[in-house]
Amino acid sequence: MPAKIYYDKDADLALLKNKTIAILGYGSQGHAHAQNLRDSGCNVVVAELPGTANYDLAVKNGFKPLSTEEATEKGDMVTILLPDEIQADVFRNQVRDHLSPGNVLICSHGFNVHFGQFNLPEGVATILVAPKGPGHLVRSEYEGGGGVPCLIALGEGAGDETRKLGLAYAKGIGGTRAGVIETTFAEETETDLFGEQVVLCGGLTALIKAGYETLVEAGYQPEMAYFECMHEVKLIVDLMYQGGMNYMRYSVSNTAEYGDYTRGPRIITEQTKAEMKRILQEIQDGSFAREWILENKANAPRFKALRRKDREHSVEQVGLQLRRLMSWIDAKEV
Ligand code: NDP
Ligand code: MG
Numbered sequence: 529m530p531a532k533i534y535y536d537k538d539a540d541l542a543l544l545k546n547k548t549i550a551i552l553g554y555g556s557q558g559h560a561h562a563q564n565l566r567d568s569g570c571n572v573v574v575a576e577l578p579g580t581a582n583y584d585l586a587v588k589n590g591f592k593p594l595s596t597e598e599a600t601e602k603g604d605m606v607t608i609l610l611p612d613e614i615q616a617d618v619f620r621n622q623v624r625d626h627l628s629p630g631n632v633l634i635c636s637h638g639f640n641v642h643f644g645q646f647n648l649p650e651g652v653a654t655i656l657v658a659p660k661g662p663g664h665l666v667r668s669e670y671e672g673g674g675g676v677p678c679l680i681a682l683g684e685g686a687g688d689e690t691r692k693l694g695l696a697y698a699k700g701i702g703g704t705r706a707g708v709i710e711t712t713f714a715e716e717t718e719t720d721l722f723g724e725q726v727v728l729c730g731g732l733t734a735l736i737k738a739g740y741e742t743l744v745e746a747g748y749q750p751e752m753a754y755f756e757c758m759h760e761v762k763l764i765v766d767l768m769y770q771g772g773m774n775y776m777r778y779s780v781s782n783t784a785e786y787g788d789y790t791r792g793p794r795i796i797t798e799q800t801k802a803e804m805k806r807i808l809q810e811i812q813d814g815s816f817a818r819e820w821i822l823e824n825k826a827n828a829p830r831f832k833a834l835r836r837k838d839r840e841h842s843v844e845q846v847g848l849q850l851r852r853l854m855s856w857i858d859a860k861e862v
Contacts, residue, residue: 533708
């Protein structure tokens with residue numbers, strides 16, 4: 529069944545007229561939601577931690593940041609745009625007791641709601657309004673008269689009236705200019721985790737490292753291995769982004785295209801797909817979420833060790849040197 533998509537004509541900003549929207553966290557998403565909503569005529573308050581760069585940014589953008597508790601008290605709609613791994617603690621200690629019946633809690637990723645990390649008070653509904661793009665794009669597209677497509681989902685306590693409020697909110701951040709797709713908390717959370725683990729972050733980095741290591745172990749120069757296995761990924765991905773695999777294959781040589789059809793399936797095999805299914809199972813049955821929540825409760829020792837190890841990988845050392853030679857790259861160093 530094709531997804532239900534909402535546009536500007538399906539959303540009414542007037543529903544937000546007498547409401548205050550509290551944006552908790554002025555980071556990537558927070559700064560975009562807050563400013564877009566304000567520019568759409570909404571009454572917005574923001575919460576940030578004093579003494580942080582994003583607090584200063586909020587002040588520079590004309591807001592007077594409040595504490596999380598104060599902002600929640602003021603908000604009829606409260607959007608939690610804090611890092612996902614701290615949301616449960618902040619919700620329990622600083623948000624829950626300051627929500628009132630009739631308030632709507634909005635999030636931009638379903639993890640905490642879907643995995644039962646928020647214990648919502650009576651009379652408070654929750655919805656997802658999630659831009660499918662980073663905050664800076666949500667802001668710049670809006671400023672240019674466009675918008676980034678969004679997802680909307682109804683959570684606990686939410687019905688048709690809450691959907692209308694959610695669509696109005698999505699219109700306020702520019703989402704309905706591009707289209708707002710209806711989904712569920714389960715679908716958004718599970719597909720998001722699956723995508724980042726199997727294809728986007730986990731799958732891609734494992735593929736790049738394995739290819740790079742294979743060439744270097746065979747005696748090829750690390751610089752050559754870097755260009756082939758990492759740098760050129762962007763060229764290929766850009767082509768697929770513009771015109772799918774068909775366009776990518778139309779653009780590369782016939783030799784590359786033949787190698788693609790005959791060798792690709794030897795790399796991603798039936799066995800790989802069986803492992804993907806196991807990873808999906810761990811997401812669906814909550815065992816990944818449990819593992820990640822416990823890891824954070826223990827101050828993330830395994831996470832930090834894994835991060836340290838991969839930061840020292842030779843593909844990263846070589847890449848750092850090579851990127852400095854390519855002045856057209858907006859090179860970043862972590
Ligand atoms: P960021 O880390 O960019 O921003 C979070 C902000 O919250 C930071 O400014 C942080 O300050 C601040 N903060 C941290 N702790 C507190 C606290 N206790 N009280 C008040 N403020 C605090 O997060 P994102 O914008 O990336 O993510 C927010 C939500 O949006 C998440 O649910 C995420 O999954 C979702 N999302 C993100 C997308 C993205 O592209 N970034 C896309 C779609 C959804 P400091 O930096 O000083 O720690
Ligand atoms: Mg409130």
